[in-house]
Amino acid sequence: MAxxxxxxxxxxxxxxxxYCPGCTHGAIHRLVAEVLxxxxxxxxxxxIAPVGCSVLAYNYFNVDFQEAAHGRAPAVATGVKRAxxxxxxxxxxxxxxxxxxxxxxIIHCANRGEKITVVFVNxxxxxxxxxxxxxxxxxxxxxxxxxxxxxxxxxxxxxxxAELMATLRTPAxxxxxxxxxxxxxxxxxxxxxxxxxxxxxxxxxxxxxxLSTCPTNWGIPPVEAMGWLEKNMLxxxxxxxxxxxxxxxxxxxxLVD
Amino acid sequence: xxxxxxxxxxxxxxxxxxxxGRHAPSCVRSETRMTKKLMKGSEAIGEAAxxxxxxxxxxxxxxxxxxxxxxxxMRLPQIGGTFVQAxxxxxxxxxxxxxxxxxxxxxxxxxxxxVSLMSEAISYLAGSELPVVIVNIVRAGPGLGGILPSQxxxxxxxxxxxxxxxxxxxxxxxxxxxxxxxxxxxxxLADFYRNPVMILGDGLIGQMMEPVEFSEGRTPIKELEPxxxxxxxxxxxxxTNVINSLFLDPEELEQHNIHLxxxxxxxxxxxxxxxxxxxxxxxxxxxVAYGTVARVCSTAMEELREDGIKVALIRPVSLFPxxxxxxxEAALKAGSVLVVELSTGQMIEDxxxxxxxxxxxxxxxxxxxxxxxxxxxxxxxxxxxxxxxEEVLHG
Numbered sequence: 001m002a003x004x005x006x007x008x009x010x011x012x013x014x015x016x017x018x019y020c021p022g023c024t025h026g027a028i029h030r031l032v033a034e035v036l037x038x039x040x041x042x043x044x045x046x047x048i049a050p051v052g053c054s055v056l057a058y059n060y061f062n063v064d065f066q067e068a069a070h071g072r073a074p075a076v077a078t079g080v081k082r083a084x085x086x087x088x089x090x091x092x093x094x095x096x097x098x099x100x101x102x103x104x105x106i107i108h109c110a111n112r113g114e115k116i117t118v119v120f121v122n123x124x125x126x127x128x129x130x131x132x133x134x135x136x137x138x139x140x141x142x143x144x145x146x147x148x149x150x151x152x153x154x155x156x157x158x159x160x161x162a163e164l165m166a167t168l169r170t171p172a173x174x175x176x177x178x179x180x181x182x183x184x185x186x187x188x189x190x191x192x193x194x195x196x197x198x199x200x201x202x203x204x205x206x207x208x209x210x211l212s213t214c215p216t217n218w219g220i221p222p223v224e225a226m227g228w229l230e231k232n233m234l235x236x237x238x239x240x241x242x243x244x245x246x247x248x249x250x251x252x253x254x255l256v257d
Numbered sequence: 258x259x260x261x262x263x264x265x266x267x268x269x270x271x272x273x274x275x276x277x278g279r280h281a282p283s284c285v286r287s288e289t290r291m292t293k294k295l296m297k298g299s300e301a302i303g304e305a306a307x308x309x310x311x312x313x314x315x316x317x318x319x320x321x322x323x324x325x326x327x328x329x330x331m332r333l334p335q336i337g338g339t340f341v342q343a344x345x346x347x348x349x350x351x352x353x354x355x356x357x358x359x360x361x362x363x364x365x366x367x368x369x370x371x372v373s374l375m376s377e378a379i380s381y382l383a384g385s386e387l388p389v390v391i392v393n394i395v396r397a398g399p400g401l402g403g404i405l406p407s408q409x410x411x412x413x414x415x416x417x418x419x420x421x422x423x424x425x426x427x428x429x430x431x432x433x434x435x436x437x438x439x440x441x442x443x444x445x446l447a448d449f450y451r452n453p454v455m456i457l458g459d460g461l462i463g464q465m466m467e468p469v470e471f472s473e474g475r476t477p478i479k480e481l482e483p484x485x486x487x488x489x490x491x492x493x494x495x496x497t498n499v500i501n502s503l504f505l506d507p508e509e510l511e512q513h514n515i516h517l518x519x520x521x522x523x524x525x526x527x528x529x530x531x532x533x534x535x536x537x538x539x540x541x542x543x544x545v546a547y548g549t550v551a552r553v554c555s556t557a558m559e560e561l562r563e564d565g566i567k568v569a570l571i572r573p574v575s576l577f578p579x580x581x582x583x584x585x586e587a588a589l590k591a592g593s594v595l596v597v598e599l600s601t602g603q604m605i606e607d608x609x610x611x612x613x614x615x616x617x618x619x620x621x622x623x624x625x626x627x628x629x630x631x632x633x634x635x636x637x638x639x640x641x642x643x644x645x646x647e648e649v650l651h652g
Contacts, residue, residue, distance in 0.1 A: 044490035048355070049501075058499045064488035066358045067501040069381050072351035075343070079355025080488075082339045083313055083363070087490055105351070108344035 009033035011042045013062045022215035022222020024179045025053060025121065029060050031179070031189045032092070032119055035196050036063065045088040046080050048073040050102075052094035053127040071102025074109035077116045088199060090117040096126045099135040099159050106165075110205050113170045117195045118205075120161060123212040124233060131217030135159045138232050143217075158236065162209045166242035171204045174243040178211035178234065180226040187239070204245040211237055290470040298433045298462045299324030301469045302392055303332060305437035306364045308471050309444040311390070312338035313363040315352035317345055317371060320404045321460040322394035325366040346371040350378030350391075357387040358500040360487030362444055366392035369410050370401065372418075379453055380419030383517070384502025386486075388447035390440065391425075392456045394463040397599075397626040405626025406459035408548065411603035414457050415577040422514055424521045426454045426528060427576040429548045433467035439574075441471075442478050446528065449479035450520050451486075457576060459599070461549040461628075521578075530574035531583045534558065536590070540569040542638050543591040543616075545584060545608050547573045550597050550629055557634035568638060576604070581611040593617045593641055593648070597629055605649065617648035 008014060011033035019025045036042045042063055049057040051070035058065030068076040073091035081089045098106050098120050106118065125143055126132040133143040133150055136158045140149040150158075162176040173195055177188035188210055195206035211233050213225040220228055296304070303325050306314070314329035330340040343349035349365050356363040367375060372393045382389055393414065397407035414427045426446055430436035436458060443454040488498045504510035534555060536543075546554045551572040561568045571587045573580050588594045588608075594616050596605040605620055612618060621637040623629050640646040 043492040046359075046488050046490060055503065058497075058501065062491075062497060064491045064497050065499045065501075066355060066488050067385070067499065067503055068354075069351060069377055072347070072354075072378070075348040075351035076355035076358075078341065078348075079313075079315065079352035079357070079363070080359055081355075082315075082341060082352070083356040083359040083361040084489060087359070104344050105348050108348065112341070 009037045011036040011045070011062050013060050015059060017060050018056060019053065020214075020216040022213060022225055023053070023127075024123075024212040027179045027185060028119065028121055028188070028210050028212065029057070031185065031192055032090070033061060034189060035192045036088075038193070039196055039200055041088045041196070041200060044086065045090070048077045048080070048089065048091040050091065050093040050097040051128075052097045054092055054094060054121065055128065057092050071097050071100070072105055073097065074102065074105040074114070074116070074118065078109055078112070078114050081114055081116050085115070088117075088196070090119060090196070092119045093121070094127070095120070095122045095124065095134045095136040099161050107168075110165050110172055110207065111168050111170050113172065113205050115199055115202055115205060117199050118207040119192070120207055120209045121212045122161065122209055122237065123214040124158070125214050125217045127214050127217055136161070138236065141232075142219075160237060162207070162237075162242045165207055171245035172243055173198045173204060173206040173241075173245060175207075175241045176209040176211070176237060176239045178229065178239055180211070180213065180229045184239070191241070198245065209237070211239070291473050293468040293470045295466055296433060296469045297324060297466050298436055298458070298464060299394075300328045301433045301437045302366070302440050302456070302463075303328035305440035305471065306390065306444070307332055307336060307338075308475065309362065309441040311362045311364050311444065312336065313353075313356045313361055314338070314365065315341045315343050315349040315356070315363070316365050316367065317343050317349050319346070319368045319371040321396060322366050322368045322392070322463055324463065325392060325394075346374035347377065350375035353389045354378050354382055354385070354387060357382070357389045358385075358488050360484035360489065362448075364390040364392065366394065368394045368396045369398050369407070372410065372413070376413075376419040379425065380421050380423065381502050382453045383419065383423035383425065384421060385500050386451040386517075387453070387500065388444075388451050389453050390443045390447055390456065391453055392440070392458065395457060395459045397624070403626040404460070406461050406549065406599060406628065407624075407626060408459065408550065408599040408603065410457065411576065411598070411600060414455055415579065418455070423517060424452075424524070424577055426450065426452060426524055426578075427457050428454065428530070429457045429574060429576050430462060431548055431552045431572065433462065433465055434469050435574075436462050437469050437471065441475060445477040445479045445481065448481050448484075450524060452520060457548070459549055525578040528575055529578045529580045529583070531580035532572040532574055533569070533583070533587060534572070535569040536571065536587050538567070538569070540567040540590065541592045542566070542568045542595055542641060543588050544568060544570045544595045544597060544634070544638075545573070545604070546570070546597040547576060547604065550599055553629050553631055554597055554634055557631040557638070560631060560635050561638055566638060566642065573604070579607050581607065584608060584611040585615070588612050588616045591616065593619060595619045595621060595634075595638060595641060597621045597634060599623055599629065602649070619646050620649045
């Protein structure tokens with residue numbers, strides 16, 4: 001009898017997504033779902049969907065969900081977790097949602113040490129609204145609202161969320177990962193597993209920033225988009241663990257030995 | 258003084274009280290009461306919420322309502338509940354969204370500028386059909402305005418408490434006892450309709466001290482269903498529950514809008530609360546006022562009656578749904594109508610809608626945190642009867 005070595009996680013709904021070809025949201029959804037399955041928490045998990053490309057995340061996960069207003073997912077998650085501390089609560093947010101309109105909510109949620117998990121998907125652009133500049137858009141990167149490329153003199157430099165969150169004194173787990181190839185995706189899953197584990201154990205707030213691609217709004221084919229992420233984003237957004245509740249190093253650690 | 262009647266009240270028998278002006282009875286049903294306790298309005302509102310089963314409070318400091326979050330921060334941990342001081346009213350209102358989505362009873366309070374910040378979440382709460390109680394201790398505006406009492410948020414509360422096509426059930430107490438009673442009812446109404454319910458008060462309600470008693474063994478005023486819609490984890494025995502106001506398919510959204518409208522229509526049919534004083538007798542002038550202003554008017558009414566002037570008072574307790582019919586019927590017995598508000602003229606538009614020009618409507622107001630005095634109301638009524646007051650035709 002054949003052994004099943006690969007199957008759809010129970011935490012992932014058996015549906016097609018609306019994500020564009022080459023977008024890594026689907027891969028990140030899967031990693032989150034695998035972690036929920038492996039930790040055995042699916043039945044007591046509530047996800048918080050953002051506004052942005054992953055606005056319909058509640059259709060793609062086989063768990064209860066709440067849809068938040070733009071940027072407010074950490075506040076909604078706070079409400080859920082404070083009402084029901086026994087639930088596993090995660091928000092899934094993009095860079096416009098978390099790093100722009102929702103910056104106050106994410107900083108204060110982390111600073112209060114809410115025992116939730118934040119999956120922060122950074123693709124350096126607004127996807128759903130059609131490719132506008134995000135707080136994480138790279139210097140010189142072209143977007144529909146900076147058609148000559150991001151001018152750091154007027155728009156500032158891209159915000160490094162993981163580094164920013166790691167400056168808070170409140171204990172937390174903060175990491176950055178990427179999913180532009182299978183090897184680094186294994187590391188991303190490990191970061192997500194650690195983040196959710198800290199929540200399951202009731203230890204601390206956890207956030208994993210995951211670098212992601214947007215071939216449609218970057219205007220380059222999917223395979224090239226993976227290379228663009230590696231060449232342009234990785235040097236500025238290094239992967240690794242930025243903070244642990246045990247007081248780990250703030251310096252990013254190398255992805256692989 | 259003649260008996261002041263408090264009637265036409267959904268779910269409640271008419272009450273009669275001979276000292277309405279002084280003791281301002283609550284127009285909520287009478288039940289077995291516990292011992293009276295002297296309480297500040299803000300504390301009574303907080304305690305009423307706790308008595309109603311509210312275990313969660315999320316709020317942000319703003320004058321003049323700080324005593325409500327302060328009380329809840331002390332009280333909720335005593336009962337195993339949770340208080341969170343949010344980073345903003347934006348966050349606080351989204352925290353109540355999250356908490357309500359789990360099916361727990363939750364409340365926030367704020368004052369006018371803070372409620373403006375909450376209007377985003379209030380719209381999402383209505384769209385996602387989440388039950389919450391929001392207390393607005395209104396202060397004078399616009400902008401930062403002042404911190405003294407006002408009724409300038411009537412339009413915001415009753416017509417446009419956020420973007421989109423929705424309504425919030427709005428209740429306006431005139432005494433501390435009534436504030437406590439309405440807060441408790443608000444939780445039942447919120448759960449029953451799966452809709453935000455707003456308590457609209459002012460600094461007088463928040464700061465005054467009056468005797469309050471809470472109902473012992475209080476039973477809900479509505480038959481409440483289990484919250485099977487709550488997002489609390491899915492073990493596979495049902496489809497996943499999603500708390501959501503997004504409907505990208507216009508046909509689906511239209512059906513959702515129709516469903517919401519049916520709830521608002523049911524509120525209009527079942528939840529109108531209005532108190533009347535002296536409307537069983539003959540009167541020449543009908544005064545329409547709500548909240549603490551109605552209390553001032555009831556004192557003015559006593560003085561006018563001592564001068565032999567026949568006057569009655571009608572007080573909307575529910576501002577949405579608004580008691581159009583009761584006001585029209587009471588007004589038709591009078592020669593003219595006086596609306597008194599702490600605004601440039603907001604509720605008066607609903608009164609004019611109710612009357613459809615069948616009676617002249619006059620208006621008296623104070624603004625900016627200034628209060629209406631009984632003497633002003635007495636003088637205005639005398640001016641009306643002496644032909645020295647112009648009726649207000651538009652707003």
